[in-house]
Structure formats: structure tokens, C-alpha cells
Amino acid sequence: MSDEIDLRGLVCPEPVLRTKKLIDDESLKQITVLVETEINVKNLERLAHSKNIDLTSSKEGEHFKVILRRPERLVQDSDSDGEGRIAAASRERAGGVAESVGTVVFLGKNTFGEGDPDFSSSLLNVFLQTIYDSGHRPRAILMANSGVKLLARDSNVRPVLRQFEEAGCDVFACGLCVEFYGLKEDVPTEKITNMFSIVEFMMTADKVISP
Amino acid sequence: MNESFESDVPKLTARVKAGGCAAKLGSAELQSILARVPVIQSPQLIAGIEGFEDAAVYKISDDLAIVETIDFFPPLVDDPFLFGQIAAANALSDVYAMGAKPILALNVLCFPTCDYPMSVLEEILKGGASKVEESGASLAGGHSIQTTDPVYGLAVTGLVHPDKVLTNSGARAGDVLVLTKKIGSGVSLLGLKGEELQPSSQIELFESLTALNDKACSIALGYHVNGMTDITGFGLAGHLLEMARSSKLVVELDIDRVPFFPQAAELAGQGFVPAGTYGNRQSFSEFITYIKDVNLELQDLIFDPQTSGGLLMALSDRDAEHLLRELDAAGIVAASIGRMLEPESEAGHLFVV
Numbered sequence: 001m002s003d004e005i006d007l008r009g010l011v012c013p014e015p016v017l018r019t020k021k022l023i024d025d026e027s028l029k030q031i032t033v034l035v036e037t038e039i040n041v042k043n044l045e046r047l048a049h050s051k052n053i054d055l056t057s058s059k060e061g062e063h064f065k066v067i068l069r070r071p072e073r074l075v076q077d078s079d080s081d082g083e084g085r086i087a088a089a090s091r092e093r094a095g096g097v098a099e100s101v102g103t104v105v106f107l108g109k110n111t112f113g114e115g116d117p118d119f120s121s122s123l124l125n126v127f128l129q130t131i132y133d134s135g136h137r138p139r140a141i142l143m144a145n146s147g148v149k150l151l152a153r154d155s156n157v158r159p160v161l162r163q164f165e166e167a168g169c170d171v172f173a174c175g176l177c178v179e180f181y182g183l184k185e186d187v188p189t190e191k192i193t194n195m196f197s198i199v200e201f202m203m204t205a206d207k208v209i210s211p
Numbered sequence: 212m213n214e215s216f217e218s219d220v221p222k223l224t225a226r227v228k229a230g231g232c233a234a235k236l237g238s239a240e241l242q243s244i245l246a247r248v249p250v251i252q253s254p255q256l257i258a259g260i261e262g263f264e265d266a267a268v269y270k271i272s273d274d275l276a277i278v279e280t281i282d283f284f285p286p287l288v289d290d291p292f293l294f295g296q297i298a299a300a301n302a303l304s305d306v307y308a309m310g311a312k313p314i315l316a317l318n319v320l321c322f323p324t325c326d327y328p329m330s331v332l333e334e335i336l337k338g339g340a341s342k343v344e345e346s347g348a349s350l351a352g353g354h355s356i357q358t359t360d361p362v363y364g365l366a367v368t369g370l371v372h373p374d375k376v377l378t379n380s381g382a383r384a385g386d387v388l389v390l391t392k393k394i395g396s397g398v399s400l401l402g403l404k405g406e407e408l409q410p411s412s413q414i415e416l417f418e419s420l421t422a423l424n425d426k427a428c429s430i431a432l433g434y435h436v437n438g439m440t441d442i443t444g445f446g447l448a449g450h451l452l453e454m455a456r457s458s459k460l461v462v463e464l465d466i467d468r469v470p471f472f473p474q475a476a477e478l479a480g481q482g483f484v485p486a487g488t489y490g491n492r493q494s495f496s497e498f499i500t501y502i503k504d505v506n507l508e509l510q511d512l513i514f515d516p517q518t519s520g521g522l523l524m525a526l527s528d529r530d531a532e533h534l535l536r537e538l539d540a541a542g543i544v545a546a547s548i549g550r551m552l553e554p555e556s557e558a559g560h561l562f563v564v
Contacts, residue, residue, distance in 0.1 A: 011226070013405040016482040039489050043482035046507070050480045166492070168507055190504030 004032040007040070008063055015040045016047055023051050023068065031068045034060075041066055042167065045137060049168040054102050054206075057135035066135075071102050071206050102139035104205040105131070107147035112211045121157075124150070127211050128160045137167050138209070140201050142193075144174040151178075152186045174198060221326060223286040223294060224404060226360060258309070258378055265308040265440055266369070268376050276373040280305035283319045283364020287400050287518060288417075291331045295338020295363060296421040301443070301519035302365035303346050307428035308441035308522060310377035311369035316343045318353025321362035335363050346423055375432075380457035382438030382525035384553040388462070389531050391427045391538060391545045392419050392521025394447050395475025395512045397485045402478040412473045419472070419544070420519045427522050427545070430537050434530040438551075442520030446491045448513040448561060450523060452498055455551070456559035458525075463562045464513070464549040466505055471512055479511040487516035499561045513563075525551055 005022065007015040015035050022031045035041060041057045041064050048055040054069040105128075111120030112127050131138070141164055143150055150157040151173050165171050172193035178184060202208050250259065257276065258268035266280035282302040286294045299316075306313040318339060322332050332355075343350040348367065399416050402408040408416070424441060431439065438458060442450050447469065455462045491514040501510075521544075526534065531547055538545040554560065 012485065013401045013483050017405045017407075020481070037486075039484075039486045042489060043484050045482070046480060046484065046511075047482035049507075050482075162496075166496075166507075188501060190501055 004034070006034045008034050008036045010036075012039070012043070016043050019044055019066075019068070020047060020051075023047070023053060026070075029070050033066050033068070035064050035066060036062075038064065040064065041135075044068070045167050048137075052102075055135075055137050057137075059135075102206055103136070104201050104208045105138045105141045106202065106208050106210040107141065107143045107150060108145050108210060110146045110149040124211065125157050125160065128157060128164075132160055132163050132167075137164070138169055139205065140170040140172065142172050142174075142198050142201060144177050144198065146177075146181065148173040148177040148181060148183060148187065151191060152183055170201075172197070172201075220328065220331075222289045223291060223327075223331070223361060224289055227285045227287070257373060258376060264378055265305040265443075266311075268309060268311075268371065268373070270373045274372055276371050276376065278306050278309050278311040278369035278371055278376075279366075280369075281319065281364065281366040283362050284518070285360060285362050288403070291334035292338035292341075293417060293421070295335040295340075296342050297338075297417075297519050298335075298363045299339040299342035299365055300421050300423050302367050303342065303348070304424045304441045304443075304519060304522075306367050306369035307424040308377070308439055309369070309371060310375055310428065310432060310436070310439060311371035313343075313346050313348040313367050313369045315368040316346075316348050316350050317366045318350070318355070319362075319364045319366060320353065320355035321358040321360070322355060323359055323361060324357050327361070335361075339363065339365060342421065342423065346425055377436055377439035378457070379438055379440050379454045382454055382458035382460060382551045384460055384551055385528070386437055386525035386551040387528050387531035387547050388451070388464075388549045388551065389524045389526065389534055389538075389545055390442070390447075390469070390521055390548045391424070391543055392422070392442070392517075393470040393472045393475075393544055394442070394517065394520075395472040395479070395515055396420060396517050396520070397446075397488060397515040398475050398479045398483055398512065399472045400518070401483040401485050402474060405483060407478060407481075407483065408474060416472055419521075422519075424522050426541055427538060427543050430541060430543075431522065431524050431526075431534060433537070434526055434534050436524050436526045436530075438525035440523050442517045442523055444487065444516045445495075446488065446514045446516055448495050448499060449491050451549070452495055452559060452561050454523065454525065455561065458551065459554070459558040460551045461554045461558060461560045461562065462549055463552055463564055466503075466509055466513070466563050468546050468548045469513070470544055470546050471509075475512055475515075476508040479515075480508040484511050485516065488514045491516065495561075498559060499563065502562055502564045505563055521545075 007018055019033055044066050045055055048068055054071050057064055057066045112123035161171050173187055173191050175192040175194055178187045178192060255270045257270050258264045266278045268276050268278050270276045288294050303313050340350055438454055440450055451462045488511055535545055
């Protein structure tokens with residue numbers, strides 16, 4: 001069931017309060033709200049993040065349309081192939097990515113598809129910027145292999161990655177890869193992660209997108 | 212609650228988009244405009260607009276300077292007396308931040324007489340007067356006009372020895388930074404408006420917002436404080452950066468040591484983040500490097516505009532230790548939150564560790 005609510009013209013924190021009430025109603029699988037400012041959207045992003053709700057937003061004329069979706073748990077404990085046990089086990093681990101469902105973007109190389117290197121790398125930038133502009137907020141963006149070069153100081157992709165971070169997305173690079181490509185100086189330590197956590201993110205995601 | 216007002220009288224904060232110091236204009240926006248407005252200098256003006264100072268300082272003689280400041284904003288709480296107290300504590304703070312003593316204050320009041328009974332106006336002024344009285348300054352009237360939205364604050368004059376003015380620019384490399392009062396009042400106030408702030412958190416918030424910085428200032432003056440400012444509209448990060456820029460140094464902020472108001476991080480994580488916080492983030496982010504993982508909630512809090520915030524003092528390691536002990540003994544919330552360092556490349560940068 002879906003519900004659409006017009007929250008335009010309301011002063012902060014009213015849009016957050018009203019949306020929170022809607023989220024707390026577990027019977028609503030998807031909620032669409034209209035808000036007036038980008039700040040409203042950012043506050044709803046924080047709310048959604050704290051409640052593990054997927055959020056998509058788009059600018060429509062003078063206002064913003066925000067769609068909040070309760071993520072489906074794809075991996076059930078009863079799965080026969082063993083994934084269920086891993087997911088269940090991971091949920092029990094404290095403080096990690098255990099409850100992280102939603103979309104994960106995996107960048108295993110620093111290009112979008114194969115082709116001319118410069119062109120492929122600018123395509124990747126366009127790809128990420130388009131995700132951002134269209135209002136999709138993946139749960140996490142993970143970088144491995146040459147994908148970690150996207151975090152290099154002179155990378156043209158760094159600004160958009162920062163936008164995602166500010167919108168509450170986790171952005172992580174594989175530590176082994178950062179070391180291999182000699183980027184330790186460029187990649188802040190808080191962005192570094194390991195294979196274990198990359199696997200946890202992927203295994204508990206609704207879907208993993210890799211361009 | 213305030214439902215007893217009912218009928219036609221709106222809550223004081225009903226129409227306010229940004230109350231308190233969250234109402235401050237953005238730093239970048241303001242600076243580009245101010246650059247086009249002439250600054251009328253005089254040799255006697257020893258602290259003015261250019262060092263991002265809290266107040267103007269005008270030297271009258273070799274041993275006397277006056278400190279002049281004005282601060283006002285829309286209501287951030289519904290209780291008019293409390294609003295008056297907070298506005299006055301906030302206005303007086305700029306004088307203390309320069310190491311001065313307030314001597315005279317004047318009210319600035321905009322009031323919609325059609326929407327609120329005159330008793331509300333009276334309570335605002337009484338709240339303000341109670342804090343001016345506590346500061347020891349005189350209160351001699353002021354100016355009021357009719358407007359559509361309420362605004363209150365004070366113009367305050369203080370006195371200081373011209374050689375003992377404490378500015379943003381005096382911090383030295385190696386200085387430890389001591390902060391009084393907790394951070395996160397902007398987020399907490401938004402939570403209050405959303406009725407999500409627990410009574411115990413409210414009490415602590417209001418105590419802090421109405422507390423004068425007088426005691427902290429006079430205790431600090433007993434030490435060799437090199438630089439001082441108060442934390443207001445540009446948030447902790449913004450004011451740290453101002454100090455770094457003015458002192459031509461960089462700041463290292465130990466985020467784990469920053470005292471935050473109860474519930475502030477939780478509220479920020481749920482989206483109770485004022486517009487001013489986003490504005491500050493946009494203005495200052497490019498000058499900030501996170502050395503370690505700092506979650507979004509805590510990042511929001513260091514950008515959060517503070518109303519009637521505490522003092523930020525830069526002083527030597529040894530002095531800081533004694534100062535902290537004395538502040539603690541006086542019952543003032545204080546913590547050592549970081550230090551000033553010689554820049555490796557560019558000055559005016561903030562490293563969060």
C-alpha cells in the first residue's frame with residue numbers, strides 16, 4: 001500500500017515529525033511525501049537512515065518528491081543454500097553492517113565499462129552524479145581493485161562521493177587495494193575497510209550494482 | 212503544555228523558521244556583501260570587522276577601551292521570559308568573549324502587538340533585564356517597533372584595558388583549546404520544537420542557554436589566555452576555523468572530547484538538523500579534514516549554530532590544566548577539546564581527530 005502526503009509549507013521540524021509518524025506505521029510499505037526545500041530532503045535522509053528505510057528523492061518544479069520504501073528482506077533464514085545462515089549470523093554481530101539492507105554500489109574498477117580510459121572514467125563520474133541527482137541514496141558505495149583510485153586526491157569523482165557521504169551513505173575502500181596502488185597518503189583512514197566488511201555489506205544488501 | 216494559551220494567541224516560535232543564532236546569515240554570503248560596504252576605520256578602532264571578532268573595540272585612552280556589540284534574534288522557545296533571558300545572555304556573551312566587562316545595555320525589540328498580548332512583551336523584557344542585572348551592567352531602555360514577527364536582543368557596551376583585549380587572532384602554536392558549555396543547542400532546540408526533547412534534557416539545555424559567560428571569563432582572565440571567542444552562529448567548526456585563520460595556524464579538534472548536550476546526537480541522526488547547520492557545513496567543509504571516522508551526527512553537531520554558546524580559549528598546556536580545574540570547581544562545564552598547530556601547508560584548516 002502506498003500513501004502520499006503533502007508537507008510543503010511546514011516549518012522545520014514538522015516535515016520530519018509527520019514523516020516519522022508515517023514510518024512508524026509498519027503497515028505502510030511505501031510513503032511519498034512532498035517537501036519544499038532541499039534541507040527538508042536532507043533531514044528526511046537522516047531520518048530514513050536511522051530507521052533503515054530506503055529513500056529516493058527528485059526535484060519536481062519548485063518542490064521535492066521523496067519516496068520512502070521499507071526494504072524487503074530478500075535473504076530469509078530458511079534459504080537452503082546457506083546464505084540465510086550467514087545473514088542471520090551477521091545480523092547478530094553488534095555495531096557492524098548487520099542490519100544494512102538496501103542498495104550497495106560496488107566499484108571494482110575506476111571506469112564505467114571498458115573502452116578508452118579517460119572516456120570510461122568520465123562516464124563513471126556521470127554515472128555517480130546521475131545516481132545522486134536522481135535522488136537515489138545507496139546504503140553504501142564500496143571501492144576495490146583500481147576502483148580505490150577514485151578516492152585519490154586528484155580524482156574527479158571525489159566530490160560526488162563526498163556528496164553521497166554527506167547524504168548519509170557509507171563510502172569505503174578496500175585497504176589491501178589502497179596499499180597495493182600506493183594511495184595510503186590519499187585515502188583517509190576512516191574510508192578504509194577490509195574484505196570481511198565488504199562481504200557483509202554485499203551479502204546483506206537488497207541488491208548490489210556494479211557498473 | 213502551552214495548549215492553555217489556545218484560541219488566537221500563537222506560540223512564540225510558531226512562525227519562526229530559524230530561532231536564535233540559527234537565524235544568522237550565512238558566512239560566505241555575508242562576507243561577499245560586506246566586502247562591498249565601506250568599513251569606516253579610525254586608529255582608535257583596535258578590533259573591528261576584519262578579524263571575525265565578536266565585538267568592536269574602541270580605544271579611548273592608553274588604559275581604557277570600550278567594547279560594543281549588538282545581537283538579536285527571533286524566539287527559540289515559547290516562554291517569553293526564558294526567551295528574554297537567553298537573548299540577553301547571548302548578547303552579553305560577545306563582551307565576555309573579548310575579555311571585557313559589560314557596563315551598559317539597551318533593548319532592541321520588534322513585536323507584533325496584534326498577535327500577542329502586551330504581557331508577552333513585558334515578560335520578554337523582564338527576562339532580559341534579569342540577566343543584565345546579574346551581569347552587573349545598567350539597562351537603560353532601548354528601542355521597540357511593531358513588526359509581523361517578534362525579535363529581541365540587546366546592544367551592550369563593555370570596558371576593557373586596551374592591552375588586555377582577547378581576540379581570535381592571538382592563539383599560538385601548541386596552545387590547548389578549552390571550551391565551556393556543551394555543543395548541540397541548535398539541534399536540541401529543533402528537537403524541543405518537535406516535542407522530542409526529554410524534560411531532563413530540557414532543563415540542562417535551558418540552564419546552559421541562560422548561563423552568563425561572566426564567571427568563565429573572569430576565571431580565564433586569571434591565566435595567560437592568548438586567544439578567545441564565543442561559540443555562536445557559525446558553530447564549533449566555524450569558530451575554530453575563524454580562530455585558526457586569524458591566528459594563521461591550524462586546529463586539531465579531538466571530537467571525542469567535545470561535550471555534547473544529551474540527545475543531541477540522537478536527534479541529529481533523526482533529521483532534527485536546522486538549516487543553519489547545513490549552511491555552515493557548506494561554508495566550512497572544504498577547510499576540514501577528518502583524520503578519523505566521524506559519523507554524520509557528530510559532524511552535524513560541530514556545524515550546528517549555537518545560541519548563547521560557551522567560550523573557546525587558547526592557552527598553554529600548563530595553564531589549560533589549571534584553568535580546567537578552576538572552571539570545574541566553579542561548576543562550569545568545560546573540556547579541553549584540541550590544540551592549535553603550526554600549519555604544514557596552509558593555515559586556517561581544521562583537522563578532526
